[in-house]
Amino acid sequence: MASRKGRAPRASRTERAGSDGRGAPDVPGAADHDGTADPEARARQICLRLLTLAPRTRAQLAGALRDRGVPDDAAHAVLDRFADVGLIDDAAFARAWVESRHYSRGLAGRALRAELRQRGVGDDQIRDAIEDLGPDAEVATARRLVDRKLMSTRGLPPEARIRRLAGTLARKGYPPGLAFRVVREALETEGAEVDESCLDDLDNYTE
Template structure:
């Protein structure tokens, strides 16, 4: 009866499958830190793009020796599986377009993901001042439209808070909000942060 429960590949029974014998000279994947590191990286990269620093942290957390991590990550980089420049460019494009994040917030997110400062600057510089202003203006219009009927002071506070959280500079935020309020005929007096009035 035990023959019916035998695995053809290993010869182990159901009850002892986790204790299957390994042929002489072969290593189990768990015993080979390089194979384990490759597996970890591939699983992580399959679910979402990652930076080199994120993969490094995951390998360190799982106890992979540093020299093995460097070797595996180097090969993945050479093969084009890890590309922080491409990651940063795609991240900036996606988050600016989809979530309306400003350059400051995008740079902070990339730094948290371990992207090198020069790469962060290059990626964020791909967003022109005009693009950033157009995105801020679109966000402000949407928020102002959604809050019609509320007191202007409340609307301004909400819009300014939203722009600050999304990483827009105060000067740009004040200017865009003031212009959009004027365009809808509001007489709310929004002070100019540059003039102190």
């Protein structure tokens, strides 16, 4: 059917999208999918977008830039500038992560350390953040976790109660010595006898 008078023929899908058919114009030097051909400008856009969603470590941002094909020199330059102005601060990230995850999820230092390492935080920064938490806070949180679960274990055989309570702490990264002490205190407060041999393998309790 002839087109209406004065109207240009409609371009094909391939013509509209470019020769690759993915929406990018097939012109040398054209802007990439982030709206700019400048690698550093593109890196800034990516980092700002990610930081708007949630705090990120330098390693996380570096990984995101690498995944998106940003050249290493452009990525390093942008990450250095972001660190200079405080938009990237792994020490502050670690402190906030430790406080949040400890009080909201009850995680102990060992579990928090593993999570921060997965996110690329350095060992010194992790150590400082966990030391800020303090051992008293970890003990108090362990007691709260056991108290919450204690009622649900009543009626179970003593060994099953011990395994259940110890497993709660073990999964959240509490060391065996601390878990033993807190579980024993809770059960003895109820007047229950605690067989210490039941706690020999606290690291393996995952019930």
